[in-house]
Amino acid sequence: MSDAFTYKIRGFYGRIPCEPHMLTERMTPTKDCIVLCHLGLLEASDGDSWEIEVAGMVDRPMRLTVRDLKQMPKVTVSSVHQCAGSPLEPNRPTLRVCNVSWGGVRLDDLFRLVEPDPGAAFVWSTGADGGEFGGLDCGRYMKDLPRSRVGADVLLAYEMNGEPLLPEHGHPLRLVVPGFYGTNSVKWLRRIELRKERAPGPFTTRWYNDLVADGVTRPVWNIAPQSMIVWPAPGTSLEQGTSVRAWGWAWADDSLAGVEISITVAFVAGF
Numbered sequence: 001m002s003d004a005f006t007y008k009i010r011g012f013y014g015r016i017p018c019e020p021h022m023l024t025e026r027m028t029p030t031k032d033c034i035v036l037c038h039l040g041l042l043e044a045s046d047g048d049s050w051e052i053e054v055a056g057m058v059d060r061p062m063r064l065t066v067r068d069l070k071q072m073p074k075v076t077v078s079s080v081h082q083c084a085g086s087p088l089e090p091n092r093p094t095l096r097v098c099n100v101s102w103g104g105v106r107l108d109d110l111f112r113l114v115e116p117d118p119g120a121a122f123v124w125s126t127g128a129d130g131g132e133f134g135g136l137d138c139g140r141y142m143k144d145l146p147r148s149r150v151g152a153d154v155l156l157a158y159e160m161n162g163e164p165l166l167p168e169h170g171h172p173l174r175l176v177v178p179g180f181y182g183t184n185s186v187k188w189l190r191r192i193e194l195r196k197e198r199a200p201g202p203f204t205t206r207w208y209n210d211l212v213a214d215g216v217t218r219p220v221w222n223i224a225p226q227s228m229i230v231w232p233a234p235g236t237s238l239e240q241g242t243s244v245r246a247w248g249w250a251w252a253d254d255s256l257a258g259v260e261i262s263i264t265v266a267f268v269a270g271f
């Protein structure tokens with residue numbers, strides 16, 4: 001079969017190679033990037049003949065191969081790539097982040113070909129990976145995003161940092177939603193659907209919804225404003241009386257108005 005794949009790993013697999021203070025470069029080399037797979041890690045046997053289906057509320061449903069997509073105009077987008085943390089422990093703080101450049105085709109360019117129905121408010125995306133997570137049979141990995149969010153920067157990406165995607169990052173094709181948490185950027189992408197309502201399945205209904213008020217939840221979509229200090233690194237001893245330039249990174253889905261820093265100094269007396 002032209003679109004065959006095998007599981008290199010079954011079940012959950014994750015890799016967080018860098019502590020925040022190790023992210024000293026603006027763009028993160030691929031070997032230092034996070035990897036998060038809920039259901040397994042797939043390896044496609046032939047990337048170019050991998051097929052995706054575009055369906056649902058569209059006038060012209062289509063099947064395209066990665067080879068077809070590579071004929072379309074190529075766009076490169078640099079964007080922060082951040083995991084929202086484990087959906088099983090949504091309140092445990094994590095800082096799993098990197099900054100990556102993605103190359104591929106605009107989802108919006110594909111939409112021009114399939115002609116979505118104006119009533120389609122959500123885009124569902126489904127990966128080829130399926131199986132069990134958190135004690136549930138999850139079916140295929142499926143996420144969604146608002147149709148209104150698909151503009152110039154949402155990509156069907158086949159490259160990461162100028163190279164073909166690695167299997168763990170979704171080779172041969174993944175969705176990339178810059179400014180949204182990584183969970184929304186579906187790897188090993190198989191299907192895009194336009195629909196009236198949010199997608200079913202545990203990754204959009206049971207998990208990845210933050211409680212914002214009593215009984216009110218918000219999908220884990222936009223990355224909230226966040227920052228981290230790279231230098232001084234944790235545990236660094238600083239000499240009393242010398243000046244230190246602290247630096248780090250700050251990011252958000254939308255623009256940032258400013259960054260404030262406050263300092264608590266703990267002196268260790270020495271002779």
Ligand SMILES: Nc1nc2c(c(=O)[nH]1)N[C@H]1C(S)=C(S)[C@@H](COP(=O)(O)O)O[C@H]1N2
Binds near residue numbers: 034081126
């Ligand atoms: N098909 C599929 N896509 C997926 C996932 C997955 O388990 N299956 N994990 C998501 C999560 S939680 C994150 S944080 C990002 C991680 O992307 P990366 O492994 O390329 O860094 O992929 C997302 N896309």
Ligand SMILES: [Mo]
Binds near residue numbers: 182
């Ligand atoms: Mo994640």
